[in-house]
Amino acid sequence: MEPLASRSADWVGEALGLELTRPALQPQPLNRRLYQALRGWIQSGRLASGSRLPSSRRLARDLGVGRNTLLEAIEQLVAEGFLETRPGAGTFVADLPFGTGEAPFEPSATPPVEAPEAALSRRGERVLSFCGPSEASHGAFTPGVPALDRFPRELWQRLLKHHQRDAPEAWLAYRTQGGVPALREALCDYLRLSRSVRCRPEQVLVVQGAQQGFELIARMLSDPGDAVWLEEPGYGGAQACFAAAGLASVPVPVDGEGLDLARVPPGQAAPRLIYVTPSHQYPSGVTMSLPRRLALLEAAEAHGAWIVEDDYDSEFRYGQRPIAALQGLTEAARVIYVGTLSKVLYPGLRLGYLVLPEALVAPFRRANARLHREGQYAVQAALAEFITAGHFSRHVRRMRDCYRARQALLRRALAPAVARGLVLSEGQAGMHLVAWLDDRDIERALVVRATEQGISLSPLSGYYLRQPGRPGLVLGYAGARDEEIVRAGEWLAQEWLSLVGAAAADR
Structure with a gap:
């Protein structure tokens, strides 16, 4: 149980109120129950040494008990050395070692029960199979982590403070715009110029990272049991997301030219989604050739499938000209372009975006606002300025x-x-x-x-x-x-x- 630190004194009354609602094994006077609860918390370390209690008047009011009843419990604890009063400052937990050698008081008067077995769903077990250790590691060889030591933190903090201070009241409410308009415009300009993406600002939907984007795509465009074709080898985050959606994953081999549709395993169902990283295949690093890109677009049209183009780190090319996005190759491509700021800025930003075909803009925006809510509008505004002022480039x-x-x-x-x-x-x-x-x-x-x-x-x-x-x-x-x-x-x-x-x- 977490300690009730001194800065959490406001919650002591809430915790005691809950304690008094518990059924007691033996009827006891109210002052005795208060005494036992406070003493047990002190002995177990839940009330840490030096923690300040609320005033007796306030605590009695919060609990709905007489002040004299409460004072009887507190005075007994002061007499026994568990609490101490400081004139003009209040009542504090005495400076005691963790525990006193006695068995700590158990606040709950109900007999212990065996915890229920944590039985996960088949989908839950499947998702966990894609998960590595929970300990985060960001040293040498950890894939996908940018140079956090080189991020312009002071500049970023100034922009954040400015936009948080000047945020309009409307940004504090629920929003359904698809993101701050200034950010959608900035992203649209950037994508058109640097990635040859065909889009208008209205087609950009700001989401809380690429993973949320994959989840929204799976929910809106597929049903459990539908097939999703995935690169083999491929990105574990996308594999986990589509598995969680209940889709049937069909791994398609990757070679030196990228995803090879000629090697789709025979007898597979037509795909509803096709996930690719054509500009820089993850993890092999190859770039999908133009003939393969055109074949992929034709296959998506023939199957009535949607291509999920994950363009996760296209900004970083060394000695090569940038590769145009798959999405921009044809006017009516069945492609949803997914971008992220996690690699180019920092993962904790938790911002990504989708570029949606016109027909999907309204339903995706409504569903995103319902399922995930929109937020971080001040952060989005700061990012828009970061881009338009040239800091991003x-x-x-x-x-x-x-x-x-x-x-x-x-x-x-x-x-x-x-x-x-x-x-x-x-x-x-x-x-x-x-x-x-x-x-x-x-x-x-x-x-x-x-x-x-x-x-x-x-x-x-x-x-x-x-x-x-x-x-x-x-x-x-x-x-x-x-x-x-x-x-x-x-x-x-x-x-x-x-x-x-x-x-x-x-x-």
Whole structure:
């Protein structure tokens, strides 16, 4: 049970009021029940040393009891040393060690009951199968985390304070606009110019991250049992979201040109949704070729399916011209473009957006306002200014330079292993590299050894829906400081060399 700290004194009356409503095993005077409850909380640490109690007048009023009744309990606790009074300041919990050696008073007078079994639904169990450890790790090799140490926090805080201070009263109410108009306009301009997306501001729907966008798409455009075609290997967040929606996942292999529709497993149902990351496939890093893109658009039209285009980190390309979005290739494409600010700014921002075909704008906006509510309008306004004032584009340029340098550091650290045959992905874009392995035993051994060293390694085989997947490692470098990259990279090179050498000796 959490301590009732001194700053939570306002809630002591609420907690005591609940205590008095509990049925007692034996009838007792009210002052005795108050005494036992307060003493038990002090002994168990729920009322921490130094916690200040509300005044007796206020506490008696909150509880609806006579003040003398309450004072009898408090005076007894003062006499026993559990409480102390400070003239002019009030009544406080005495400075006591945690517990007193006695069995703490149990506030509940009802006999303990066995907790019910936490039986999850089949969908719940399925979702958990996509979830890694709950402990967050943001060091070397953690994929998808940007350079939080390079984010312009002071500038951002100034913008936030300005827009929070000047927020109109209407922003405090429920909203159904699809997002702050200024942000939708700023995003629309950015997407048209940098990603060749065909859109008007009205087509942009601001959501609380790409994951919420996937969930909304699944709810609005598919029914449980419908088929969704997914890249293999692919993004676990999308896999989990569509599994939670009860869809039948059909993994479609990815090769050097991206999703290969010619390799859709035979006998599969026509898709309702097709999820792709065409600009920078996650996790392999390949870019979908133009013939594959055109074939995908034709297939979606033929099946009456919707393409979910996840453009999660297209801002970061090194030595290559930007690749136009799939959504902008045709006027009437059955594509929903999904963007996120988590990679380019920071994950805690919890803002993403959908670019919807005209026919879906009104129903999606209404459903989003009903299911998820709209919020963070002051934050959205701050972000709109961040973009329109040029801070966004400058930050992207700085991060491109930063990530290019950090990738080079990682390559240098892994050079001894590369010289002996370790194969890395090209790394012409994005925030991670893939180290391709030939042996699943080596993949497992490296993950275990890395955990012992406090290093987070993501096994490539875990990105496959059909097991066993190809072994490898997804090596994030964007969110790690230079010294972390060097240390972890040199460690990985040495461990890989030792394992490969041992495996070769066993043959």
